[in-house]
Amino acid sequence: MAVQGTVTRPTFWGIGHVGELVFYLLSAVAILTFAYGVYRRIERYTTGQADRIDRLDDLPRRVVDAARVVLSNRTLLDRDVVGGLMHAFIMWGFLTLLIGTTILAVDMDIWTKLLGQPSFFVGDFYLSYSLVMDAMGLLFVVGLGVALYRRYAARKWRLWGKHTGLEDDLFVWALFLLGVGGYLTEGVRILGTGFPSFETVSFVGWFVAEVLAAAGMSAATAEAVYPAVWWSHSLLALAFVAALPYGKPFHMLSSYANVVTRDEKAGARLPGIPADLDADTGAEAVEDFTWKELLDQDACTKCGRCSSVCPAESSGRPLDPRDVILDLKAYREQVEAGESEEVDIVADGGTSVIAAETMESCMACMACMDACPVEIEHLTSFTRMNRQLTDQGDVDSNVQDVFDNVMRKGNTFGERPEERADWTDDLDFEVADARETDVEYLWYVGDYPSYDERNKRVARSLARLLERADVDYGILFEDEKYDGNDVRRLGEEFLYVDLAGHHVEQFEAVDPEAIVCTDPHSYNTFANEYPEVEYEEFADDPLMEFDYDGEWNADGAVDVLHWTQAVEELVAEGALGLAGDELDYTVTYHDPCHLGRYNDEYEAPRELIRATGATLAEMPRNREDAFCCGGGGGGLWMDHDEETKPSEERMREALEDTDAGDAVEKFVVACPMCMTMYEDGRKTGGYEDDIEIVDVAELLVEAVEGAD
Structure with a gap:
């Protein structure tokens, strides 16, 4: 031991054999409590609905990619460098301290006691270990100091909300006290053992010991108080381990799991629905959410990054994406605990977890998902609730008019389909009918460029560009309908499927090399969602007005382009x-x-x-x-x-x-x-x-x- 001249430290110095046994007993209790809590969490996820996207395919790659994201703190550095560095200090410090504690346990409990080998926790290994632990522990404390400043002194607004509570305070303060307590324990030990010269590598602990000595603490006093300091630190650490699965600290595990199981196209493509028109695809009850949506709720760290970028929130609309996710989580936990009667998940009026106007405020811009450092897929849950509103008939009256227009006329304006290509009348050249002549590019014009006067000018401008570049293109005239992208995000899934089926029949008949879209919304749904629809499951349904029963463009044989991508190539070619x-x-x-x-x-x-x-x-x-x-x-x-x-x-x-x-x-x-x-x-x-x-x-x- 250090007091006898060996370059190491006495792990249970002054604790005694009885204290050591008590520590191991409490450690076992903490670990079992932790394991049971994790088991209950996983069991809870198994009660969620199956996800229609395979979240565990190519699992080794997913695990490695998630590790890169989490360990690099890449998503946390975006938009908030200080916050990202703060989290990096905390995470890397915590992981280093965890690894260091594990190494010590391996040496004490497996290598020496179980295998009977001489300790490796001596000499140069110990010195290197102590230096790294002190350095990384300092980063840990500094990061937590910044976190405390941002939360309590600067009171950064996005860190506070209706779901901010005692557990948030306990979490950050417990971590801070663990970091500071570790150095205090180390400093008292160094002082009590007479300042062994090799302990200068533990530079933070050495500094604490010198401060204590300067404050009047003697070596004898340090030796006397050390057990109390050691037990305080150890009990806090064991309590933290035991409590980790039962509150906010669980995000340390669930966030990584959430990144592993993310859908890289989430938002751009929404989960499909079963062909059974009577199937429940909405959010009538807690049990209707998928296991991934439940994991999303547990992964939320309340950081408020989604809130800070949400245009609806900043415009004063009744939507805060963080609160929606946490409202769902709080309600789920209350129901599971028997502390709340079941109410509507979402409704227009009456008692519900989420108000209809909250969901109507969402612009489906995906800013919340882009800003989220733990890959929560807000739009998946939001769309589920929009489907529920549609099933209940609780949609905005203007939106219902749009649904009716699309069902009756095939466009959101309610105008005659025969007038869809009237915008071409003012051109001094003819636009080809892709239904009657072979074309290289099928131009999907879209609703607004076809019917809105201001956007007709844009359509004519694009037509003149294509004509000038001598592009072989054509349009579908009245056989073009609304693409369906936004009605799908509003919950009208079956109308969307009908529109998709109609269009893929047209696409197959034209057989173009590429489809060029004026509207990014059309571009998105053609590129990412039409290939996902299982048309054969719907083709025979009498409510669907299409017969197509194959896959469409699953292999990407037909290029789907936004017009700027196509024209950029033309400009590059001169x-x-x-x-x-x-x-x-x-x-x-x-x-x-x-x-x-x-x-x-x-x-x-x-x-x-x-x-x-x-x-x-x-x-x-x-x-x-x-x-x-x-x-x-x-x-x-x-x-x-x-x-x-x-x-x-x-x-x-x-x-x-x-x-x-x-x-x-x-x-x-x-x-x-x-x-x-x-x-x-x-x-x-x-x-x-x-x-x-x-x-x-x-x-x-x-x-x-x-x-x-």
Whole structure:
């Protein structure tokens, strides 16, 4: 031992054999309590519904990928570098201390006592061990100090909410006291054993010992108080281990499991539904959620990152994505404990866990999921609740009108299908009918470019670009219907399946090399969701108006492109004859959610803007951090009582927060819904004289035709 000159430390110094036995007994109790708690959690997940997505396929790869995400703290560093570093210090410090404790247990209990080998916890190994443990433990304490400052001194708003409670305080303070208590225990031991010279490697503990000595504590006093200090630290550590599965600390395990089982296309593709039209696909009761949705609830750390980026929350709508997940968790736990009578999960009026207006506030922008460091799939649960609202008939009246329009007329406007291609009448060339002639590119125009006057101008601009580049393209005329992306996110799943079946029949008949979409919403659902539909399960249903019974594009043989991707290739080939200096505007660009966060396409529209010669000034919130226009998830069709519309806030950001400031002349979009929302926001926000809303296609046409 150190007191006898050996380079090591006495683990149970001053504790005695009886104390050692008591410690092992309490350790066994703590470990068993921990194991039982984890078992109960897992058992609870098995009561959830099966997930229609295989969450455990290629498990070794999933485990390794999740380890990379968690250990790198990559998701935590995004948007909040201080918070990310803080968490990295805490996590790496905690893991190091855990590994160090495990090494010590292996030496004491297995290597020496069980196998009868001489201890390896001596000499250079001990010195290296002590140095690493002190260094990483210091990071642990520093990280927790920052966490305490942000929570209690700075009172960072997103860390507080209606679900903030005593367990949050106990969690952070228990960790902090564990870290500080470890150093106090070490310092008292170093002082009590007479400052062995080799213990200088334990630089933090040595510093604590010197402070205690300077404060008047003698070696004899240190030796006398050491058992009390040691037991205080040990009991807190064992209590923490035992309590870990029963409260917020469980996220240390559930978060990693959540990352392992994530769907990399979550949000972009929603879980499918069984072909049985009477099947329960909503959220009538707690038991209707899948095991993954239950795991999502337990993985939530209450960090509020989803709240801080949610455009609905910032606009004053009654939606906080964190609260929705935690409301569901709290209700589930109350029901399981017999502390609450069962009520509706979601409803319009009356007593329910989640109010209908809360779900109606969601813009399906996926910002919450992108910001979540533990891969909670909010939209999966939100869509389940929207399905329940649809089943109950509790949808917004404007949304119900849209559903009726789509069912009767095939479009969200309720206009005659025969008028769908009337926008082409003002062109000085004919647009090919893809049903009658072979085409290389099938252009899916979409509802808004077909029927909305402002977006018709965008459609005509894109047509002129395709014509100029001599592209072999055509459209479906009246056989084109609404794509279904947003009605699906509003819960009208079977209408969506009917639309998908209709379109894949048309796609198969045309057999194009590629499908080009004007709208990112169409692009998303064609690329990510139409191939997931099991058409054969629905084809014979009398309520479905299609006969297609095969898979569609499961192998990706047909390219699905947003028009900016297709035209970027044409520009790169020189098909539009741009020199790159045609326009001298200063513009900013808004990333559509369904093109950017949903499908990771950020550069194609920017390359097209640069190709015109325009100067692109980025807004602070751009690419994956872009702020939603407010139109997704049915927001385009609903009236919300909000002080500042998301579109108005984005106008303000464009003119006030870009480096170019009010020199920005044009606000460029690449989505028909964004066009509609921002034209409205420009008027209601009083920005009509300050900035112009244009589509990338209109900017390109001006450059191309102006160069003639």
